[in-house]
Amino acid sequence: xxxxxxxxxxxxxxxxxxxxxxxxxxxxxxxxxxxxxxxxxxxxxxxxxxxxxxxxxxxxxxxxxxxxxxxxxxxxxxxxxxxxxxxxxxxxxxxxxxxxxxxxxxxxxxxxxxxxxxxxxxxxxxxxxxxxxxxxxxxxxxxxxxxxxxxxxxxxxxxxxxxxxxxxxxxxxxxxxxxxxxxxxxxxxxxxxxxxxxxxxxxxxxxxxxxxxxxxxxxxxxxxxxxxxxxxxxxxxxxxxxxxxxxxxxxxxxxxxxxxxxxxxxxxxxxxxxxxxxxxxxxxxxxxxxxxxxxxxxxxxxxxxxxxxxxxxxxxxxxxxxxxxxxxxxxxxxxxxxxxxxxxxxxxxxxxxxxxxxxxxxxxxxxxxxxxxxxxxxxxxxxxxxxxxxxxxxxxxxxxxxxxxxxxxxxxxxxxxxxxxxxxxxxxxxxxxxxxxxxxxxxxxxxxxxxxxxxxxxxxxxxxxxxxxxxxxxxxxxxxxxxxxxxxxxxxxxxxxxxxxxxxxxxxxxxxxxxxxxxx
Amino acid sequence: xxxxxxxxxxxxxxxxxxxxxxxxxxxxxxxxxxxxxxxxxxxxxxxxxxxxxxxxxxxxxxxxxxxxxxxxxxxx
Amino acid sequence: xxxxxxxxxxxxxxxxxxxxxxxxxxxxxxxxxxxxxxxxxxxxxxxxxxxxxxxxxxxxxxxxxxxxxxxxxxxxxxxxxxxxxxxxxxxxxxxxxxxxxxxxxxxxxxxxxxxxxxxxxxxxxxxxxxxxxxxxxxxxxxxxxxxxxxxxxxxxxxxxxxxxxxxxxxxxxxxxxxxxxxxxxxxxxxxxxxxxxxxxxxxxxxxxxxxxxxxxxxxxxxxxxxxxxxxxxxxxxxxxxxxxxxxxxxxxxxxxxxxxxxxxxxxxxxxxxxxxxxxxxxxxxxxxxxxxxxxxxxxxxxxxxxxxxxxxxxxxxxxxxxxxx
Numbered sequence: 001x002x003x004x005x006x007x008x009x010x011x012x013x014x015x016x017x018x019x020x021x022x023x024x025x026x027x028x029x030x031x032x033x034x035x036x037x038x039x040x041x042x043x044x045x046x047x048x049x050x051x052x053x054x055x056x057x058x059x060x061x062x063x064x065x066x067x068x069x070x071x072x073x074x075x076x077x078x079x080x081x082x083x084x085x086x087x088x089x090x091x092x093x094x095x096x097x098x099x100x101x102x103x104x105x106x107x108x109x110x111x112x113x114x115x116x117x118x119x120x121x122x123x124x125x126x127x128x129x130x131x132x133x134x135x136x137x138x139x140x141x142x143x144x145x146x147x148x149x150x151x152x153x154x155x156x157x158x159x160x161x162x163x164x165x166x167x168x169x170x171x172x173x174x175x176x177x178x179x180x181x182x183x184x185x186x187x188x189x190x191x192x193x194x195x196x197x198x199x200x201x202x203x204x205x206x207x208x209x210x211x212x213x214x215x216x217x218x219x220x221x222x223x224x225x226x227x228x229x230x231x232x233x234x235x236x237x238x239x240x241x242x243x244x245x246x247x248x249x250x251x252x253x254x255x256x257x258x259x260x261x262x263x264x265x266x267x268x269x270x271x272x273x274x275x276x277x278x279x280x281x282x283x284x285x286x287x288x289x290x291x292x293x294x295x296x297x298x299x300x301x302x303x304x305x306x307x308x309x310x311x312x313x314x315x316x317x318x319x320x321x322x323x324x325x326x327x328x329x330x331x332x333x334x335x336x337x338x339x340x341x342x343x344x345x346x347x348x349x350x351x352x353x354x355x356x357x358x359x360x361x362x363x364x365x366x367x368x369x370x371x372x373x374x375x376x377x378x379x380x381x382x383x384x385x386x387x388x389x390x391x392x393x394x395x396x397x398x399x400x401x402x403x404x405x406x407x408x409x410x411x412x413x414x415x416x417x418x419x420x421x422x423x424x425x426x427x428x429x430x431x432x433x434x435x436x437x438x439x440x441x442x443x444x445x446x447x448x449x450x451x452x453x454x455x456x457x458x459x460x461x462x463x464x465x466x467x468x469x470x471x472x473x474x475x476x477x478x479x480x481x482x483x484x485x486x487x488x489x490x491x492x493x494x495x496x497x498x499x500x501x502x503x504x505x506x507x508x509x510x511x512x513x514x515x516x517x518x519x520x
Numbered sequence: 521x522x523x524x525x526x527x528x529x530x531x532x533x534x535x536x537x538x539x540x541x542x543x544x545x546x547x548x549x550x551x552x553x554x555x556x557x558x559x560x561x562x563x564x565x566x567x568x569x570x571x572x573x574x575x576x577x578x579x580x581x582x583x584x585x586x587x588x589x590x591x592x593x594x595x596x
Numbered sequence: 597x598x599x600x601x602x603x604x605x606x607x608x609x610x611x612x613x614x615x616x617x618x619x620x621x622x623x624x625x626x627x628x629x630x631x632x633x634x635x636x637x638x639x640x641x642x643x644x645x646x647x648x649x650x651x652x653x654x655x656x657x658x659x660x661x662x663x664x665x666x667x668x669x670x671x672x673x674x675x676x677x678x679x680x681x682x683x684x685x686x687x688x689x690x691x692x693x694x695x696x697x698x699x700x701x702x703x704x705x706x707x708x709x710x711x712x713x714x715x716x717x718x719x720x721x722x723x724x725x726x727x728x729x730x731x732x733x734x735x736x737x738x739x740x741x742x743x744x745x746x747x748x749x750x751x752x753x754x755x756x757x758x759x760x761x762x763x764x765x766x767x768x769x770x771x772x773x774x775x776x777x778x779x780x781x782x783x784x785x786x787x788x789x790x791x792x793x794x795x796x797x798x799x800x801x802x803x804x805x806x807x808x809x810x811x812x813x814x815x816x817x818x819x820x821x822x823x824x825x826x827x828x829x830x831x832x833x834x835x836x837x838x839x840x841x842x843x844x845x846x847x848x849x850x851x852x853x854x855x856x857x858x859x860x861x862x863x864x865x866x867x868x869x870x871x872x873x874x875x876x877x878x879x880x881x882x883x884x885x886x887x888x889x890x891x892x893x894x895x896x897x898x899x900x901x902x903x904x905x906x907x908x909x910x911x912x913x914x915x916x917x918x919x920x921x
Contacts, residue, residue: 163572317571341555454747501739502746
């Protein structure tokens with residue numbers, strides 16, 4: 001995002017806010033929808049068509065499902081128990097068909113636009129095994145903004161309606177749920193039942209929310225512009241020129257990427273959440289001090305939480321509790337419940353991680369990324385009884401501070417390796433970079449002119465700020481700024497803005513990095 | 521309720537489920553634990569908990585889990 | 597609280613907040629504006645303001661044009677050799693309107709014998725936005741544009757106002773370094789190329805400048821410094837035609853027949869766009885020769901009025917080191 005776009009966005013935001021607050025309550029959802037669509041059309045132009053198709057498909061699908069349900073309720077009344085059961089079964093199958101249709105429609109759009117070239121190259125590779133050469137055409141089309149996000153949200157909506165979690169929404173609420181602009185860039189994901197009512201409520205001016213929202217927005221920008229974009233200097237130097245570096249510098253580069261990603265991703269989420277908060281809309285939390293995790297499983301419950309929640313709700317539980325799995329369960333019923341659910345959950349988890357990897361990008365390396373975590377988690381689960389035995393026998397308290405600290409360090413290292421795969425251009429490169437760690441190299445980035453001493457110091461300060469903030473958040477000791485006097489609040493906001501303007505890593509001498517989670 | 525508490529302490533020993541709240545939010549019960557829980561509850565109480573019912577609200581405390589069980593027992 | 601009073605209170609608070617933000621912003625402008633040519637961005641900024649600080653009626657030769665000119669002409673070098681007092685008043689993205697405004701502003705303070713315009717900018721789009729002195733507009737966005745100065749701020753930055761300063765190098769901005777630019781053999785090998793017409797609004801501006809010069813008894817001349825990046829035979833012929841119709845001499849240093857001995861492969865800091873220090877030296881000497889043989893400009897070396905010029909000429913290398921980009 002260059003400077004002009006940033007300014008345009010800020011101007012746009014201010015306009016939306018003022019217009020929204022001036023309008024009467026009933027008009028506010030329409031205001032949000034109009035601005036969201038306007039924003040989308042300007043950003044994605046004719047690709048807006050795809051998002052509109054998604055909205056239409058789930059709106060109509062929702063209405064259809066409700067019709068089937070209402071029809072069943074009517075018919076139920078005059079029937080006996082046996083007939084009721086049969087009707088229920090029939091209706092269930094009907095609804096499944098509708099949902100499947102709509103999901104396939106939307107996934108097909110996503111698959112074609114995002115994954116066509118990837119699957120095409122896989123297909124080519126597959127056929128070449130049989131000495132068949134096929135040249136797959138390459139699709140050169142940009143992605144509609146946020147398609148990976150809103151497609152999953154749409155699937156969530158239609159599944160929820162079919163399962164009866166809530167009734168189908170009207171066109172306004174469905175359209176608003178999908179197109180609501182702050183969440184299009186990096187999320188967070190939301191369920192219809194938690195977000196739609198807020199979007200439709202049209203809450204008015206609330207000075208407390210204005211302050212907390214603005215604070216969050218500025219804090220998010222601070223993380224992105226001052227910390228993440230600055231770390232990007234080091235990260236892009238090490239990764240784009242990895243052949244020139246080895247030893248400690250590479251380790252620092254990888255760690256820098258981990259914090260760059262965290263600062264940028266959580267920063268932009270904070271901006272989206274902060275903007276929403278200004279409108280008294282609460283978005284889901286997406287991060288909960290992820291680097292304090294003691295296991296990789298815990299990490300993924302604290303990182304990109306809304307994505308994890310989506311996978312849990314719509315893939316993990318449905319797959320692991322599906323009919324097929326239940327049959328396997330019955331077979332294993334004799335053994336203890338741990339092993340009883342091990343197979344279904346292992347299978348479900350495999351699907352989750354395959355999709356998770358694939359969702360992050362249309363490339364083999366992302367699948368490997370997903371599988372890397374899958375293997376780690378499976379190992380962790382399978383070895384848990386063994387570890388418990390070791391703790392028992394050796395008398396070490398597994399909740400002691402030392403053990404916890406070691407676990408956190410171990411998890412941090414594993415996460416960094418995962419992110420190395422994520423960031424490197426190819427798997428081969430990732431492997432090369434990894435091996436270069438063990439070669440001696442004392443290249444000093446400062447003396448090479450990659451980064452000067454001032455920016456280096458700021459990199460360390462930035463990471464420290466992130467860790468201190470997270471530590472306070474973990475211990476629930478963050479100061480409550482709502483108690484401050486208005487002058488204090490204004491001074492705080494101005495101070496934050498000044499920090500961003502002065503210390504931001506933009507302009508001459510700073511490279512503009514592309515947002516990492518943004519091309520989705 | 522007794523049976524439920526027994527199942528819970530079998531899956532996660534050492535936690536006092538009569539007192540603890542926010543079991544899901546505080547990650548006391550992981551998704552894996554919930555799977556085991558659901559599997560045992562389904563067997564013990566002869567009900568069918570589906571993914572639809574797996575919401576944080578329903579599993580955040582022993583009371584809310586029991587309420588869910590009772591609701592499902594009444595349904596059939 | 598009564599609704600009217602609530603709205604009044606809110607308006608008052610909003611007003612105070614806006615005032616606070618404005619004051620903070622203005623103070624940030626003061627802090628971050630470069631105060632000296634040695635500061636980050638200072639050289640470029642002060643070189644476009646520096647003409648305001650030159651002693652009145654001390655400049656005999658004025659150069660105007662785009663960034664090629666402040667990269668390629670060194671007045672002090674010329675003064676060292678022949679005592680001619682010249683000044684470079686050029687800015688990046690110079691437009692026709694900018695030329696007029698800069699010439700006007702300078703002629704108010706100086707009475708030069710010769711005014712030289714570099715023709716490369718004749719072919720820029722002539723709009724008012726990029727007009728006169730974009731650098732002065734930079735002050736409005738100083739906290740953003742110069743924010744990287746946080747690394748070099750001193751105590752005095754917090755209470756010194758940025759004011760125009762005299763530029764010891766008289767508008768010259770030296771470019772260190774050489775790129776591995778490879779000069780094309782095909783450059784300027786097409787002398788019969790169709791002339792590219794200069795845009796009407798630019799011609800109008802040039803005629804205005806011609807009038808101004810006449811009224812101040814200054815001679816006018818066009819030149820084009822070596823800039824293979826943006827120059828070609830069509831443009832050269834276009835300016836030749838225009839200069840001919842206006843009765844103005846035109847010296848094109850890109851033209852192989854002009855006699856300039858420049859190592860095109862090593863004289864640019866970028867891909868044939870801006871001359872570096874070595875290239876500027878050669879170009880300046882060449883211009884000096886041409887001007888001294890076609891015009892009579894005084895030799896001011898040793899004069900009382902030009903004592904400061906002698907000082908600077910003595911320490912020329914120091915000033916170049918300090919200002920080089």
